[in-house]
Amino acid sequence: MSTKPLDYENLNENVKKCQYAVRGELYLRASELQKEGKKIIFTNVGNPHALGQKPLTFPRQVIALCQAPFLLDDPNVGLLFPADAIAKAKHYLSLNSGGLGAYSDSRGIPGVRIEVADFIERRDGYPSDPEHIFLTDGASKGIMQILHTIIRVPTDGVLVPVPQYPLYSATISLYGGSLVPYYLEETADWGLDINDLRQSIGQARQNGTTVRAMVIINPGNPTGQCLTEQNLRQIIQFCYEENLVLLADEVYQQNIYQDKHPFMSARKVLFDMGQPISKELQLVSFHTVSKGYWGECGQRGGYFEMTNIPPKSVEEIYKVASISLSPNVPAQIFMGLLANPLKLGDISYEQFSRESKGILESLRRRAHIMTDGFNSCKNVVWAMYSFPQIQLPPRAIDAAKKVEKAADVFYCLKLLEATGISTVPGSGFGQKEGVFHLRTTILPAEEDMPSIMSSFKKFNDEFMDRYE
Amino acid sequence: MSTKPLDYENLNENVKKCQYAVRGELYLRASELQKEGKKIIFTNVGNPHALGQKPLTFPRQVIALCQAPFLLDDPNVGLLFPADAIAKAKHYLSLNSGGLGAYSDSRGIPGVRIEVADFIERRDGYPSDPEHIFLTDGASKGIMQILHTIIRVPTDGVLVPVPQYPLYSATISLYGGSLVPYYLEETADWGLDINDLRQSIGQARQNGTTVRAMVIINPGNPTGQCLTEQNLRQIIQFCYEENLVLLADEVYQQNIYQDKHPFMSARKVLFDMGQPISKELQLVSFHTVSKGYWGECGQRGGYFEMTNIPPKSVEEIYKVASISLSPNVPAQIFMGLLANPLKLGDISYEQFSRESKGILESLRRRAHIMTDGFNSCKNVVWAMYSFPQIQLPPRAIDAAKKVEKAADVFYCLKLLEATGISTVPGSGFGQKEGVFHLRTTILPAEEDMPSIMSSFKKFNDEFMDRYE
Ligand SMILES: Cc1ncc(COP(=O)(O)O)c(C=O)c1O
Ligand SMILES: Cc1ncc(COP(=O)(O)O)c(C=O)c1O
Numbered sequence: 001m002s003t004k005p006l007d008y009e010n011l012n013e014n015v016k017k018c019q020y021a022v023r024g025e026l027y028l029r030a031s032e033l034q035k036e037g038k039k040i041i042f043t044n045v046g047n048p049h050a051l052g053q054k055p056l057t058f059p060r061q062v063i064a065l066c067q068a069p070f071l072l073d074d075p076n077v078g079l080l081f082p083a084d085a086i087a088k089a090k091h092y093l094s095l096n097s098g099g100l101g102a103y104s105d106s107r108g109i110p111g112v113r114i115e116v117a118d119f120i121e122r123r124d125g126y127p128s129d130p131e132h133i134f135l136t137d138g139a140s141k142g143i144m145q146i147l148h149t150i151i152r153v154p155t156d157g158v159l160v161p162v163p164q165y166p167l168y169s170a171t172i173s174l175y176g177g178s179l180v181p182y183y184l185e186e187t188a189d190w191g192l193d194i195n196d197l198r199q200s201i202g203q204a205r206q207n208g209t210t211v212r213a214m215v216i217i218n219p220g221n222p223t224g225q226c227l228t229e230q231n232l233r234q235i236i237q238f239c240y241e242e243n244l245v246l247l248a249d250e251v252y253q254q255n256i257y258q259d260k261h262p263f264m265s266a267r268k269v270l271f272d273m274g275q276p277i278s279k280e281l282q283l284v285s286f287h288t289v290s291k292g293y294w295g296e297c298g299q300r301g302g303y304f305e306m307t308n309i310p311p312k313s314v315e316e317i318y319k320v321a322s323i324s325l326s327p328n329v330p331a332q333i334f335m336g337l338l339a340n341p342l343k344l345g346d347i348s349y350e351q352f353s354r355e356s357k358g359i360l361e362s363l364r365r366r367a368h369i370m371t372d373g374f375n376s377c378k379n380v381v382w383a384m385y386s387f388p389q390i391q392l393p394p395r396a397i398d399a400a401k402k403v404e405k406a407a408d409v410f411y412c413l414k415l416l417e418a419t420g421i422s423t424v425p426g427s428g429f430g431q432k433e434g435v436f437h438l439r440t441t442i443l444p445a446e447e448d449m450p451s452i453m454s455s456f457k458k459f460n461d462e463f464m465d466r467y468e
Numbered sequence: 469m470s471t472k473p474l475d476y477e478n479l480n481e482n483v484k485k486c487q488y489a490v491r492g493e494l495y496l497r498a499s500e501l502q503k504e505g506k507k508i509i510f511t512n513v514g515n516p517h518a519l520g521q522k523p524l525t526f527p528r529q530v531i532a533l534c535q536a537p538f539l540l541d542d543p544n545v546g547l548l549f550p551a552d553a554i555a556k557a558k559h560y561l562s563l564n565s566g567g568l569g570a571y572s573d574s575r576g577i578p579g580v581r582i583e584v585a586d587f588i589e590r591r592d593g594y595p596s597d598p599e600h601i602f603l604t605d606g607a608s609k610g611i612m613q614i615l616h617t618i619i620r621v622p623t624d625g626v627l628v629p630v631p632q633y634p635l636y637s638a639t640i641s642l643y644g645g646s647l648v649p650y651y652l653e654e655t656a657d658w659g660l661d662i663n664d665l666r667q668s669i670g671q672a673r674q675n676g677t678t679v680r681a682m683v684i685i686n687p688g689n690p691t692g693q694c695l696t697e698q699n700l701r702q703i704i705q706f707c708y709e710e711n712l713v714l715l716a717d718e719v720y721q722q723n724i725y726q727d728k729h730p731f732m733s734a735r736k737v738l739f740d741m742g743q744p745i746s747k748e749l750q751l752v753s754f755h756t757v758s759k760g761y762w763g764e765c766g767q768r769g770g771y772f773e774m775t776n777i778p779p780k781s782v783e784e785i786y787k788v789a790s791i792s793l794s795p796n797v798p799a800q801i802f803m804g805l806l807a808n809p810l811k812l813g814d815i816s817y818e819q820f821s822r823e824s825k826g827i828l829e830s831l832r833r834r835a836h837i838m839t840d841g842f843n844s845c846k847n848v849v850w851a852m853y854s855f856p857q858i859q860l861p862p863r864a865i866d867a868a869k870k871v872e873k874a875a876d877v878f879y880c881l882k883l884l885e886a887t888g889i890s891t892v893p894g895s896g897f898g899q900k901e902g903v904f905h906l907r908t909t910i911l912p913a914e915e916d917m918p919s920i921m922s923s924f925k926k927f928n929d930e931f932m933d934r935y936e
Contacts, residue, residue, distance in 0.1 A: 004750050005680040006617070012620045018787070048569075061536055070528075100766050152478075299568065299797065300795070
């Protein structure tokens with residue numbers, strides 16, 4: 001009998017080729033164990049609410065009122081909601097005719113895009129044009145759309161950091177392009193060496209790849225590094241010389257726990273560099289409501305901002321966005337609230353600022369616990385993740401080979417079975433040949449951290465004893 | 469100077485090729501006129517809340533509580549929310565650890581997928597497997613994902629009805645496949661003639677196209693027809709014989725205003741046909757929270773259900789879904805509420821059923837007003853749209869040519885300028901050579917309908933006088 005169109009052998013090859021480790025073998029095994037009743041600590045994905053982080057009260061009050069606008073006419077509404085939440089809800093409802101139940105413009109609600117533009121201007125010190133800001137269902141969807149726009153043929157290449165967040169490798173496979181890796185330097189706090197970058201692009205070109213874009217993740221995932229201003233200048237100059245679009249994934253811009261390297265957007269550095277480059281370099285920057293002290297992952301809200309992209313191209317990007325009608329409206333409002341937060345003097349300001357500081361400080365403490373816990377691995381934690389190196393003895397590597405697993409997958413599976421800690425093997429993000437890592441988030445509840453770190457240490461000692 | 473990667477000439481050709489008329493030239497012009505202060509009646513997209521339809525109260529109460537779970541501990545919560553909404557909110561919050569702020573499983577929350585499976589079983593009389601149901605950000609995203617999975621090379625073809633909802637043509641272009649049109653028969657209530665279908669597929673194959681899938685939209689958009697059981701059997705038999713996946717877009721299943729042809733799902737008809745076909749035919753069915761009496765377009769909720777798709781393929785589809793982490797969680801809960809509605813005896817049942825009946829009956833009345841208004845065009849309105857034929861005189865066609873517009877675009881632009889009614893030209897959906905239509909929704913407020921119909925009639929009379 002002949003095979004059918006949706007049989008495995010007949011699927012789109014790009015669909016089959018792509019890999020997505022964050023929810024790969026480790027995650028599937030963890031889900032199985034959980035079903036069997038084992039307690040699993042999911043540290044495979046940066047999903048803070050799932051590990052107990054509480055949502056910020058004020059934005060949730062606003063969105064609840066927007067979802068239930070009939071409450072605004074209820075004489076008792078003031079018993080459950082503060083006046084500033086009521087006012088904000090009315091503001092957002094006035095921005096989209098039909099409220100949360102109506103498709104918005106496919107780029108997102110114009111009034112919210114203005115709030116985002118103002119946020120960017122306050123952050124960078126340069127005005128931003130709301131017509132070049134598109135709201136998206138999480139940063140992921142925006143990144144996927146832009147990569148799809150860039151990739152035309154299999155030889156079109158995109159420079160991606162290694163280690164990287166696997167959204168990039170998966171999406172480049174899915175749209176049939178070529179990933180061109182550049183390595184971050186573990187021994188230099190995961191910084192970026194511009195000479196390595198030149199080597200990567202040179203080699204790719206020799207192999208017939210048309211390199212068209214470069215991705216930076218700043219602050220980094222999984223590595224957590226925050227690029228210095230000088231590094232950003234070099235990168236921008238490099239993209240300009242090599243005629244690349246720069247894609248700046250800045251979803252962790254709020255996740256800074258140290259003062260040495262404050263976050264600086266690629267856009268600000270670009271504009272600081274002045275003409276001609278500030279008017280020439282094509283840049284797309286991404287942000288989200290999923291990270292920072294918001295952690296509103298499940299809402300799926302984000303935006304991308306286009307700098308120096310010609311109007312005809314913006315139109316094409318608009319057209320493709322319109323095929324799926326509009327990003328979800330509730331998350332657009334979260335984005336508005338993130339961009340246009342409460343101010344000193346607002347009724348709910350004190351509570352909002354206490355909650356957000358509390359979350360950031362707790363993240364900072366957890367980052368330090370992890371840094372200390374993994375200090376044998378020279379690991380410094382900055383954004384939301386820890387990416388310690390694991391020194392696997394040759395006998396462990398052999399044992400992994402015997403069961404046909406990559407050595408880091410083998411280690412992480414054993415860790416999972418022994419302790420319930422669900423991590424992602426470094427190979428999911430890319431690492432240098434012969435070097436092994438695991439990635440964990442710093443998101444487990446603060447009070448659980450010491451016991452997690454000690455059960456990890458106990459496992460690691462036993463593992464090393466066994467295979468040394 | 470050389471061009472840059474995101475200059476128009478360097479974009480992915482498939483991105484440039486695709487067309488999306490629902491938000492095309494007419495919509496852009498209407499938006500401009502609106503900015504200039506003209507009152508526009510947007511009937512270009514099925515977006516009921518934007519035209520004044522009120523959301524159902526109960527689901528909005530539940531979702532507001534899920535967004536603001538701290539209210540559940542407030543002693544005053546009972547003043548604003550009924551007890552069954554409180555209970556439902558607790559139910560849904562218990563289904564996703566971390567609530568609405570946490571990424572769910574990439575297929576959607578397991579507990580909600582069980583509710584959807586139960587809904588399908590009640591509707592069709594056959595059990596459904598929640599593991600084969602994936603929740604999506606609106607039906608659009610699911611349809612796009614499945615088409616991407618099917619299309620491998622430019623010669624892979626998908627049978628699509630003409631006229632069709634342009635999501636299909638746009639997506640097939642975007643993923644670089646071939647659209648194979650089959651014509652719906654206007655003179656037979658937009659029914660489908662199986663002989664025409666055979667001709668379409670035969671011709672496509674002669675031209676070297678590998679036809680792999682067939683789309684049906686039932687009830688139809690823009691045509692509003694509801695396929696008969698007999699027609700569905702023929703289609704299923706045809707897909708089986710020709711080895712096609714059947715994609716059943718059933719987003720309008722609640723929008724039935726007549727009793728002659730009740731809605732029947734493709735899945736039910738398939739299972740009624742028994743073995744071997746019921747175990748063989750590959751079918752993917754789509755549904756949404758955007759249509760029916762819910763009309764929750766802005767929430768972006770939907771699902772697809774896979775029948776007879778092998779587990780390895782389901783896994784691949786899961787993997788691709790996981791790249792963008794998860795569909796938005798609030799809309800998943802809307803989908804759960806749609807699938808698992810209130811029952812007689814529940815506190816809010818009476819109100820819910822009054823509201824939903826009210827909306828459906830009003831839609832029915834508006835459908836009749838439109839049917840009567842356009843009766844010169846032999847137009848019958850069933851789902852949410854009207855697709856009347858316009859008899860354009862040769863002089864109008866010439867006038868359109870002079871300004872380099874398609875004749876129906878010309879007509880619709882004039883209609884927009886004269887009356888503020890924003891429609892979509894039939895060419896956006898496809899129509900037979902030399903025949904012209906426009907599409908309008910039946911969604912303007914009921915009290916506005918008579919004046920809209922008469923201003924349309926006045927315009928049409930003047931237009932015909934001018935060009936006759
Ligand atoms: C580097 C990076 N970019 C983008 C995303 C996507 O986030 P979202 O789609 O939730 O906005 C993530 C999520 O973990 C990430 O780590
Ligand atoms: C036939 C058809 N399918 C699918 C959709 C997509 O709906 P949504 O993505 O809002 O679920 C629409 C929207 O108008 C439609 O008309």
